[in-house]
Amino acid sequence: MRPLYYYQTYMVCIFPLLLCNLLPLVDADNKENKAQSKRGLAYQNDAHKADNKLLFSPESPVAWYYTWSLWPTPEVHDTRAVEFLPLVHSTDDVADGDDFRQRLDGLPDSSTHLLTFNEPDGDMGSGGSAIEPEDAARAYLDRLAPLRAGAGGRSWNVSHPSVTGSPRGLDWLRRFNASCWDLDRDRGCPADFVAVHWYGEYEGLVGWLDTLHDFYNSPSSEKQQLKFWITEMALPQQGDEAALRMMNQKLPYLDGLDYVGGYAWFGVFRKGEEANAWTGDAVSLFDDEGGLTELGSLYLSSGSGSQDGNNGGGEFEPGTKGPPGNDGDEEGAAASSCLVSRWTVGLAGVMAVGLVAW
Ligand SMILES: *[C@@H]1O[C@H](CO)[C@@H](O)[C@H](O)[C@H]1NC(C)=O
Numbered sequence: 342m343r344p345l346y347y348y349q350t351y352m353v354c355i356f357p358l359l360l361c362n363l364l365p366l367v368d369a370d371n372k373e374n375k376a377q378s379k380r381g382l383a384y385q386n387d388a389h390k391a392d393n394k395l396l397f398s399p400e401s402p403v404a405w406y407y408t409w410s411l412w413p414t415p416e417v418h419d420t421r422a423v424e425f426l427p428l429v430h431s432t433d434d435v436a437d438g439d440d441f442r443q444r445l446d447g448l449p450d451s452s453t454h455l456l457t458f459n460e461p462d463g464d465m466g467s468g469g470s471a472i473e474p475e476d477a478a479r480a481y482l483d484r485l486a487p488l489r490a491g492a493g494g495r496s497w498n499v500s501h502p503s504v505t506g507s508p509r510g511l512d513w514l515r516r517f518n519a520s521c522w523d524l525d526r527d528r529g530c531p532a533d534f535v536a537v538h539w540y541g542e543y544e545g546l547v548g549w550l551d552t553l554h555d556f557y558n559s560p561s562s563e564k565q566q567l568k569f570w571i572t573e574m575a576l577p578q579q580g581d582e583a584a585l586r587m588m589n590q591k592l593p594y595l596d597g598l599d600y601v602g603g604y605a606w607f608g609v610f611r612k613g614e615e616a617n618a619w620t621g622d623a624v625s626l627f628d629d630e631g632g633l634t635e636l637g638s639l640y641l642s643s644g645s646g647s648q649d650g651n652n653g654g655g656e657f658e659p660g661t662k663g664p665p666g667n668d669g670d671e672e673g674a675a676a677s678s679c680l681v682s683r684w685t686v687g688l689a690g691v692m693a694v695g696l697v698a699w
């Protein structure tokens with residue numbers, strides 16, 4: 342821990358320990374932190390409770406998540422501060438319109454964005470949904486576009502299908518667009534945002550975003566400026582250092598782009614567990630014991646700056662199993678409701694334990 346933090350915590354927190362409960366500043370600070378954060382999780386029901394606790398803790402900048410399905414994770418269902426984005430994986434999900442509507446209506450009010458058709462240009466074996474553009478356009482117009490106006494229920498911000506980051510993906514989008522305009526000559530398939538996937542180097546991501554930006558802002562397209570949400574991104578098949586460097590470049594870039602509404606790193610799993618064979622282990626946010634990797638530590642820090650800076654909100658240290666001091670001892674909990682900034686929260690628990698020992 343850094344000496345400076347130790348000193349500040351001592352001054353701010355230990356002396357007025359009893360008054361601390363009266364100042365609920367932390368909550369406000371954390372909510373604001375999440376509200377401004379674009380950071381999300383592409384998340385497959387993680388079996389490790391400790392990992393979940395860390396990912397969805399109030400100190401974490403994670404503001405949204407999705408599960409590649411219409412089902413939220415039961416454990417985070419009641420976390421209103423974190424938006425769940427349902428995803429319509431394939432046309433099967435919307436085949437029964439009533440069923441589909443009921444499912445959406447049952448989601449928490451904090452869910453406002455709907456993702457559609459995961460990698461329709463990719464095959465099922467790699468998580469794609471292999472949908473012909475014509476079929477996707479028909480299902481989109483029948484079942485998804487009407488949700489934007491809230492036909493018969495809540496209204497949703499609906500995304501266009503998220504294709505693979507490749508020429509094949511772009512070609513699929515072109516054919517989808519053509520089918521949409523064939524079916525609806527006035528409006529095509531209107532959308533509120535665009536979901537983007539990218540696996541590769543930072544420069545490639547910049548290029549792919551430019552390509553899509555041009556595609557969606559062609560002179561004849563809707564005037565509205567669509568937000569982009571990068572719902573999968575990683576540097577596959579590389580080592581830890583390369584992955585960390587890439588994330589270090591990416592985060593500030595995406596945080597600074599006005600037209601990016603959110604982004605999610607792939608993937609939220611432990612080394613050696615769910616990482617798919619293609620991406621490799623270096624993309625993991627957790628090590629094989631559930632501690633954060635350097636990548637995980639960077640992703641869960643609220644700043645978008647580099648790993649070694651003192652200003653990046655480095656409260657999540659690599660190797661920790663949770664925010665420091667967050668393991669439920671009473672002194673830590675009492676002290677934590679008073680702190681003015683987030684990094685001091687974690688240290689309060691450590692300080693309290695130190696006091697007791699002393
Ligand atoms: C939904 O999208 C519209 C633009 O189409 C935007 O104005 C609105 O703020 C969005 N709603 C939410 C909840 O983000």
Ligand SMILES: *[C@@H]1O[C@H](CO)[C@@H](O)[C@H](O)[C@H]1NC(C)=O
Nearest residue numbers: 518519522556557559561562
């Ligand atoms: C979508 O199709 C319409 C109608 O053919 C066309 O005017 C428009 O340029 C297409 N948009 C894109 C992005 O290709």
